[in-house]
Amino acid sequence: MAEPFYITTAISYPNGKPHIGHAYEAIAADVIARFQRQLGRDVRFQTGTDEHGLKMAQKARDLGITPKQLADEMSQHFIDMCDALNVSYDVFIRTSEPRHHAATQELWRRMEANGDLYLDRYEGWYSVRDEAYYDASELVDGEGGEKLSPQGTPVEWTVEESWFFRLSKYAQPLLDLLNANPDFLQPDSRRNEILRFIEGGLRDLSVSRTSFDWGIKVPGSDGHVMYVWVDALTNYITGLGFPDETGDYAKYWPANLHLIGKDIVRFHAIYWPAFLMSAQLPVPQRVFGHGFLLNRGQKESKSLGNVTDPIALAEQFGVDTLRYFLMREVAFGQDGSYSPEAIVTRANAELANSFGNLAQRSLSMIFKNLDGKLSADQPLADADRALLAEVDAGVAALKTAFEDLAFSDGLDSWMRAVFACNQYVDEQAPWTLRKTDPARMEAVLMVLLRAVRTLAIAVRPVVPASADKLLDQLGIAADARDFAALGNAHWFEQLVASGFTVAQPVGVFPRLELPAEPA
Numbered sequence: 001m002a003e004p005f006y007i008t009t010a011i012s013y014p015n016g017k018p019h020i021g022h023a024y025e026a027i028a029a030d031v032i033a034r035f036q037r038q039l040g041r042d043v044r045f046q047t048g049t050d051e052h053g054l055k056m057a058q059k060a061r062d063l064g065i066t067p068k069q070l071a072d073e074m075s076q077h078f079i080d081m082c083d084a085l086n087v088s089y090d091v092f093i094r095t096s097e098p099r100h101h102a103a104t105q106e107l108w109r110r111m112e113a114n115g116d117l118y119l120d121r122y123e124g125w126y127s128v129r130d131e132a133y134y135d136a137s138e139l140v141d142g143e144g145g146e147k148l149s150p151q152g153t154p155v156e157w158t159v160e161e162s163w164f165f166r167l168s169k170y171a172q173p174l175l176d177l178l179n180a181n182p183d184f185l186q187p188d189s190r191r192n193e194i195l196r197f198i199e200g201g202l203r204d205l206s207v208s209r210t211s212f213d214w215g216i217k218v219p220g221s222d223g224h225v226m227y228v229w230v231d232a233l234t235n236y237i238t239g240l241g242f243p244d245e246t247g248d249y250a251k252y253w254p255a256n257l258h259l260i261g262k263d264i265v266r267f268h269a270i271y272w273p274a275f276l277m278s279a280q281l282p283v284p285q286r287v288f289g290h291g292f293l294l295n296r297g298q299k300e301s302k303s304l305g306n307v308t309d310p311i312a313l314a315e316q317f318g319v320d321t322l323r324y325f326l327m328r329e330v331a332f333g334q335d336g337s338y339s340p341e342a343i344v345t346r347a348n349a350e351l352a353n354s355f356g357n358l359a360q361r362s363l364s365m366i367f368k369n370l371d372g373k374l375s376a377d378q379p380l381a382d383a384d385r386a387l388l389a390e391v392d393a394g395v396a397a398l399k400t401a402f403e404d405l406a407f408s409d410g411l412d413s414w415m416r417a418v419f420a421c422n423q424y425v426d427e428q429a430p431w432t433l434r435k436t437d438p439a440r441m442e443a444v445l446m447v448l449l450r451a452v453r454t455l456a457i458a459v460r461p462v463v464p465a466s467a468d469k470l471l472d473q474l475g476i477a478a479d480a481r482d483f484a485a486l487g488n489a490h491w492f493e494q495l496v497a498s499g500f501t502v503a504q505p506v507g508v509f510p511r512l513e514l515p516a517e518p519a
């Protein structure tokens with residue numbers, strides 16, 4: 001049986017349309033999901049929207065609609081974004097669904113049964129934008145002398161009756177968890193930050209609100225709705241059928257990977273494992289906090305007028321181009337920047353001029369000079385064996401890097417193998433061999449076809465539609481495009497025996513032009 005692999009993204013606040021950061025996270029998670037499927041794992045991939053809380057309630061009030069109306073309208077944009085970007089999620093969860101209310105109330109009951117919830121009064125700072133409580137010592141001064149959260153968002157003084165979770169009790173168990181499992185939280189910079197934070201001591205956490213009602217009701221406590229993060233984090237097990245602990249839950253929990261952004265690491269690496277420990281459920285295996293994506297080095301914001309619609313960006317440059325750019329340009333875990341120029345430069349240099357050109361000229365020479373016919377009769381020369389070994393090594397390096405979520409490094413190794421192939425074409429000059437040594441030309445073209453197949457399969461998690469379009473032209477069956485297929489030593493003889501012929505090739509990576517500056 002295939003080994004299960006459960007990956008989740010953060011669930012997004014649908015208080016507005018998706019932005020490029022949402023697209024970045026969804027694409028990265030999709031690349032991981034597709035990569036793991038290609039490795040033969042039984043992947044479950046969940047994403048969704050986080051619909052409760054004050055932020056949603058206030059936004060709906062401003063718009064004169066109900067929070068549920070706002071959530072219904074906006075969550076559809078997140079579904080549309082995933083579909084437009086070819087994000088292959090299995091479950092799209094919305095926290096307003098009844099099954100999620102049931103799952104969260106059950107988690108609450110278990111924490112209560114463990115003696116970890118008590119009623120008291122909360123007096124302190126709250127940021128609606130972050131949906132987070134802050135200690136006075138964490139606040140910073142704004143330009144006008146006002147208090148701001150460490151993320152730079154406004155905070156308000158809040159006093160209300162509240163249920164508390166005994167987070168303080170979990171400081172040592174959390175330190176033990178982090179110390180015993182260096183992989184639990186990555187990258188290391190975030191892990192160190194969280195370790196220091198816990199070592200500073202944890203205060204009990206306010207986990208219910210009484211001043212509004214857009215949330216999940218606290219069982220047996222009229223007037224209290226749960227703090228939105230209790231409900232939000234629980235989505236990861238709701239989607240597996242919790243509280244039913246058989247079926248998908250038994251198969252996929254604990255998650256292999258929660259992929260989230262750097263601003264919400266505290267919730268995932270402290271609150272979530274503490275809630276789970278309290279409910280006596282297993283904690284996730286790994287949390288990865290990726291960096292932020294900036295627009296020409298700046299944060300996108302309405303006031304700067306630089307907010308980009310990721311669907312429009314994908315339409316402008318192509319879905320696979322955008323996916324490739326994001327995974328290649330930014331060292332995963334660090335912040336990165338994008339601009340139309342950077343996308344066009346990268347796509348033209350690597351996809352159009354290097355890999356696309358390699359595939360196009362190899363197939364077109366097979367089509368023109370050999371009538372598209374393949375042959376497995378030619379002996380391999382040393383140069384051929386060396387090239388194929390170099391391609392295999394590049395792909396092996398990509399696999400290792402992708403396992404470590406080092407996408408940019410993996411694609412760098414892949415690109416080096418592509419360069420080696422283009423250099424081989426130039427050195428072998430099959431267009432000259434055509435006259436001088438047709439048998440050798442045929443051998444060279446067959447080597448190229450083999451290399452192109454290997455490279456297309458390897459890069460498929462990143463550019464799925466383009467890679468498939470290319471593999472179709474190579475006659476590779478849809479069920480022979482995984483990493484196991486690369487281990488089949490006889491695939492080429494089998495393809496030749498099938499009588500497949502190469503048709504006039506169709507380019508899959510167009511050369512892009514920079515959009516004209518608006519007048």
Ligand code: ME8
Pocket residue numbers: 009010011012013014020021022024025050232233235259260261262263264291292293294
């Ligand atoms: O935080 N670049 O939702 P959200 C990269 N509902 N990633 C970014 C980004 C950027 N510029 N801006 C945001 C929430 N993100 C909660 C999560 S999970 C149980 C609840 C990332 O809509 C952000 O870090 O504000 C988060 O991982 C995701 O987008 C959703 O952010």
